[in-house]
Amino acid sequence: MTQDDAPNWDAQLAATVAAEVRRRRKELGMSAQDLADACEQIGYPVPRNVIANMESGRRTTLPLPDVMVLAEALDTNPICLLYPVGYAETAPMLPDRDPVNTWTVLSWFTGEQNTGNGDALSLYRLHQAVVESAQRATGRAQDHRRQAADARDPGERAEALRSAEQYEQRAHDDHAYLGRIRAALREDALLLPQLPLGLDSIDDSPPTVNSPEDKDK
Known part of the structure; x- marks a missing residue:
């Protein structure tokens, strides 16, 4: 696969979230409509067709508010959708870098690695x-x-x-x-x-x- 053929970083992130949303939704026995209804009840609609397009890969961008609301609707944490430790061996960290161990990326994201602030x-x-x-x-x-x-x-x-x-x-x-x-x-x-x-x-x-x-x- 050439660099042009490889999915870009934000699309990789969206794909990771989509896979975990689908896994968690099925684990809870929820349909896409059930998940959309749960988001509606939270007060931030994520329509069923958006969820379906996300899970199928047709939607390659995913705003952070959507991730937060989907996590709440799925009774999990947003970080678990972004970096599903235990379910994905690697995850994308930054553009133009190879995916790294999911726990390593999660620790970086949450500040477990003592850098900056x-x-x-x-x-x-x-x-x-x-x-x-x-x-x-x-x-x-x-x-x-x-x-x-x-x-x-x-x-x-x-x-x-x-x-x-x-x-x-x-x-x-x-x-x-x-x-x-x-x-x-x-x-x-x-x-x-x-x-x-x-x-x-x-x-x-x-x-x-x-x-x-x-x-x-």
């Missing part, structure tokens, strides 16, 4: 991870407190209380770490992610920080 992305991902850790620790501490309250055996009660205290300490450490991460975001003039209920008091006395990546809390 990667520092900001790393801080936001770290923030989310610590929020989730703090919430898990708090929930488990509460579970163990309830177990201690219900326990009749003194040994079981003591063990449950010890576990509760350990998780409470872990939550306390996570809260402190989260405060340092948010201080780093402020120092870099970045927008602060919204804190969930139970963690919103962290900003009442924001700490200063030199290195939020230091995990020695």
Whole structure:
């Protein structure tokens, strides 16, 4: 196949999305009309004939809003339509380049590869991870407190209380770490992610920080 015969980059992207839309649609037992109806309900129509032309290859361009709405209608993520890890071995990355491993392209697209604005992305991902850790620790501490309250055996009660205290300490450490991460975001003039209920008091006395990546809390 000559270079002129090869499909161009945007057509390759559209073909990748089309193949995954068709695969996912069939997996869900949806017809093209079902998918069009689902897009209509979301509030951004993607007509059945557009879906059919896309899946058949007659439509070689695919606007990003269409990808986003189709992903929602198919109960998946837009990135999974663009780079279907597990279903496509390779995917097109940029024009005039050979397709590369799908996971590699997905990691590049989502910023897992620390380039450019990667520092900001790393801080936001770290923030989310610590929020989730703090919430898990708090929930488990509460579970163990309830177990201690219900326990009749003194040994079981003591063990449950010890576990509760350990998780409470872990939550306390996570809260402190989260405060340092948010201080780093402020120092870099970045927008602060919204804190969930139970963690919103962290900003009442924001700490200063030199290195939020230091995990020695």
